[in-house]
Amino acid sequence: MTNSIELLQFPYSHYNEKVRWALDRKGAEHTRTNLLPGPHAMTTVRLTGQTQVPIARFGDEVVNGSAAIIDELERRYPEPALYPADDAERERALEVQRYFDDEIGPMVRRGVFAVLTQELDYLASMFSEGHGATKRRIYRAMMPVTAVIMKNSMGVRGRESIEEGIAGTQAGLDFVARERNQHGFLVGDEFSVADLTAAALLAPAVAPPDSTMSIPEPRPERVQLWLGKWADHPGASWVLDTYAKHRGRPGKN
Numbered sequence: 001m002t003n004s005i006e007l008l009q010f011p012y013s014h015y016n017e018k019v020r021w022a023l024d025r026k027g028a029e030h031t032r033t034n035l036l037p038g039p040h041a042m043t044t045v046r047l048t049g050q051t052q053v054p055i056a057r058f059g060d061e062v063v064n065g066s067a068a069i070i071d072e073l074e075r076r077y078p079e080p081a082l083y084p085a086d087d088a089e090r091e092r093a094l095e096v097q098r099y100f101d102d103e104i105g106p107m108v109r110r111g112v113f114a115v116l117t118q119e120l121d122y123l124a125s126m127f128s129e130g131h132g133a134t135k136r137r138i139y140r141a142m143m144p145v146t147a148v149i150m151k152n153s154m155g156v157r158g159r160e161s162i163e164e165g166i167a168g169t170q171a172g173l174d175f176v177a178r179e180r181n182q183h184g185f186l187v188g189d190e191f192s193v194a195d196l197t198a199a200a201l202l203a204p205a206v207a208p209p210d211s212t213m214s215i216p217e218p219r220p221e222r223v224q225l226w227l228g229k230w231a232d233h234p235g236a237s238w239v240l241d242t243y244a245k246h247r248g249r250p251g252k253n
């Protein structure tokens with residue numbers, strides 16, 4: 001049994017960014033294995049019986065789901081803590097995490113993918129970044145089919161569903177603009193899992209600079225319009241500030 005940590009991930013996924021941020025913040029040494037969205041399911045099903053990443057291997061132990069992985073990290077690396085010490089604050093921070101994981105994260109993803117799935121060259125190039133030229137070519141050729149599968153799994157099914165994605169993104173930004181306290185945090189007077197989760201899951205609407213979640217430039221016009229829609233929202237400023245103050249410079253995703 002080894003104690004090494006391996007994160008199986010998609011580089012451009014906000015739930016994966018959540019775990020990367022937690023790993024970086026705790027200074028937990030780890031490796032990252034990038035899976036290609038689509039073919040990834042062969043690996044994820046074999047390891048966990050389900051298709052989603054993030055998945056973390058802690059030696060022989062396999063944990064999937066961002067909240068469960070952060071829970072395990074918190075146990076193994078208590079400092080710096082992501083869970084508030086005070087019971088009521090801890091409960092509230094975990095509640096905020098659940099709200100963003102279950103309700104806001106999927107809507108932000110739906111909103112951004114409604115745009116990205118209209119830009120297949122851009123999407124294929126972004127998702128296959130770092131892979132060899134042949135694999136990238138094959139991936140681009142498969143993209144029309146992969147994009148349909150992605151749209152289905154993200155619930156991008158016509159105007160109404162896209163409006164829900166936009167409304168959910170707006171609700172998430174409104175939430176952080178409203179709930180941030182005088183210290184700039186969503187709960188208590190220290191950075192916690194609540195701030196990390198909200199900022200990471202809103203990042204695809206804000207594209208914080210120097211972050212592993214900044215979608216590559218040059219960005220197609222539709223992508224710029226998506227980002228422009230949120231640029232003046234006070235919640236977007238909170239995300240940018242939170243990234244600038246607490247994410248550090250994580251380097252490559």
Ligand SMILES: N[C@@H](CCC(=O)N[C@@H](CS)C(=O)NCC(=O)O)C(=O)O
Pocket residue numbers: 010013014015016041051052053054064065066067101109153
């Ligand atoms: N609640 C899960 C959500 C994870 C999730 O939605 N992962 C997406 C990427 S953003 C995924 O792996 N999608 C591919 C699939 O469902 O097969 C978590 O917090 O980890």
